[in-house]
Amino acid sequence: MDHHEGLRETYAGEWQGLTNAEIRARYPEQYEAWAKGEPVRRGGGELATEVADRSVPVVLAAVEKLPVDGTLVVVSHGGTIRTMIGRLLGMEADLWERFGGLSNCCWSVLGQGTRGWRLLEHNAGTLPQPVIGDET
Known part of the structure; x- marks a missing residue:
């Protein structure tokens, strides 16, 4: 398993560590623009396109090293x-938010076809449920 700096969370500058209410109170114009889907450097942080610029090459380099059907x-x-999904699918950046958030412990599945990358699953999976009889 490798750790890659390019896969880190989006840097949100001065918004880092603030609650949604604090962000709205301190940066109302930036927040409003971001909420409308405009490209905004939240708190002076990264644009979504910059996150894709640093993360997608990590993924593509790893894909190149996979065995056939890996x-x-x-x-x-x-x-x-x-x-990453938006960039790999060739979508314009203003459409990436349409995927919605990825819940904790969930995943997305992409596959490569003859016409490029395809989204096969998004926000899939659930947390394990207790098995009947395992109650303590």
Whole structure:
């Protein structure tokens, strides 16, 4: 297993560590623009396209090393994964938010076809449920 700096969470500058209410109170114009889907450097941080610029090459380099019919598992943060998916699918950046958030412990599945990458599953999976009789 390798750790890659390119797969880190989106850097949100001065928004880092703030609650949604604090961000709205301190940066109302930036927040409003971001909420409308405009490309915004939240708190002076990264644009979604910059996150894709640093994360997608990590994924593509790993894919190149896979054996035939191999599987690559990429673990990262929801926002970073969303930008990777959008870029790999060739979508315009203003459409990436349409994927919605990626819930904790869930995953997306992409596959390569003759016409490029395809989204096979998004936000899939559930947390394990207790088995009947395992109650303590």
